[in-house]
Amino acid sequence: MASHSEQCGVDRLLFAAYCGELHLFKKVAVKLDWGEGLAKTVADIKDSNGQGALHHAAAGGRTQVCKCLLKELKLDVDVKDGRGATPFFHAILGGHIATANYLLKNGADPATPNVVLHHIFTPLMLAILAQSFECTKLLLKEGAGPNIGSFGITPLGIAASEGETEMIKCLLKGGADPNIPNFYGLKPIEVSALNGNYEDVMILFPKTSPIQAISHWSPAGIIRHMHSEEARQKRNLQLKEKFMELKAKGEDAFKRKEYLMAIRWYTEAMNADPLGATLLSNRSLCWARLKEGERALSDATACIMLRPDWPKAYYREGAAWMLLKEFGRAADAFSNGLDLDPENRELQKAFSGSSWVGLMLLRFNSDAVEASINSLEI
Structure with a gap:
């Protein structure tokens, strides 16, 4: 050492x-x-x-x-x-x-552009998110697959979501398929129409196969349909269904100890419910199991902001501080949780373990910290 x-x-x-x-x-x-x-x-x-x-x-x-x-x-x-x-x-x-x-x-x-890290993104997808047009062109030149993605996320789908017009043109020229829907069943042209990006709709229109649900197949007709009350209600229903599906997949992955996969599902579920404190709590625990203390703390802090009256949010914060070996702050977090729920046995045990004697034992025994984190459940 x-x-x-x-x-x-x-x-x-x-x-x-x-x-x-x-x-x-x-x-x-x-x-x-x-x-x-x-x-x-x-x-x-x-x-x-x-x-x-x-x-x-x-x-x-x-x-x-x-x-x-x-x-x-x-x-x-x-x-x-x-x-x-x-x-x-x-x-x-x-x-x-x-x-x-x-x-x-x-x-x-030069084969590197097609690697998928964290079960989610390829370098091409990250270059688009970083709004780096030059890197996007370089990756395509070096053999990056324009349709390689995962979980319904493709480079073209990201470009449409971000309103990156020049990248959409570049990807189409490089062989991107505009008919691949995202996880919610929307093609890039529908995403662009929903975001009001008329120029992008015009670019995608000639290369996109007609969608049966849209009665008037034209750029203006697509935009009108995507902003109609009927389409809005249908999307809301689909979002609720997808939320429950994604949350359940995250919990199943957690039980299998596939924490990165669980994070992926929880993150995707947050697209359907951005203010989901439970999702942040669960994702914080996944980060903690992966020993990613800073990320675990970030999610726990966001969870507290959304639900300052929820004891479990402080429990997650305390666990993150323990992982970062900030034991005094961990004790404060557990104490804040107990103020809200004095009878909570999990918080009582955690706070007891963060006593002065417990802190000294944890400070010199990383295995004890890991065992404590691994005992937490969603």
């Missing part, structure tokens, strides 16, 4: 890579040399997500740092982080076209 001073050095090195501070990066790397040479030392340095210096440099768009790592230290251009993402993926995610191009020219695998 790295000493405190070594850990500080590791953090500084990764920060320097991300910020492009090449002089500082080299200086810290020399100090951290663990006796096996700089290349071996730098290659072994990773953060809690398995991301090394090259991932951080690519994420920050720091081409010069990438050059140093590849040319001088001979690092692997396709090294994967803890979730399977390469430096090229991080460059694309950040919209850094120059860095992405540099990595490609230096051997980055």
Whole structure:
């Protein structure tokens, strides 16, 4: 285990890579040399997500740092982080076209654009979400599949949802199929019409097969239909049905301990019910089971904002603080929950475990923290 001073050095090195501070990066790397040479030392340095210096440099768009790592230290251009993402993926995610191009020219695998991470997004989909037209074009050029997606999410569907007109044109030119519906059964042209993006409807219209439910098949007719009371009521009914379906799928995935999949379903269900505190509570627990303390806390905090009178929301907050080893704050959260429900046994047990003696035991026993998190239920 790295000493405190070594850990500080590791953090500084990764920060320097991300910020492009090449002089500082080299200086810290020399100090951290663990006796096996700089290349071996730098290659072994990773953060809690398995991301090394090259991932951080690519994420920050720091081409010069990438050059140093590849040319001088001979690092692997396709090294994967803890979730399977390469430096090229991080460059694309950040919209850094120059860095992405540099990595490609230096051997980055051009098949990478079709990888699906977190069971959800491909680099092409993320480039569209990041509004990076240049990265979108580059990925399509390098073989990214314009129709590759999951759970009813496709690159063209995202572009339609975001109103990205130029990207819609680019994707159609690259072979995107406008007849693939999203999870709610809506084709991209219907999404564009619902959002009032008339230009996008005009672009998609010639390539979209007629939809039986729309009696007058024309750009204006599609928009009128999507904003009709009949269509609105039908969408609301479908949303309620989908919400229950998605929530149930999330709970089933949780029971199977497929926490990333559960997060995916809960997140999708939130599209049907954006103010669903229960979904945030469940997703916070999933993040906690994955040891993602910051994300667990973020969802718990949002849950408290929506339902400040719900004891379980504070229970989730306390669990997140425990994971982050902020035990004093965990005790405060559990105490706030008990103020609302003094007889709640789960909160009583959690607060008791966050007593001074309990905190000391947890502070030096990460297994105890993990066991405590794993005992929580949705």
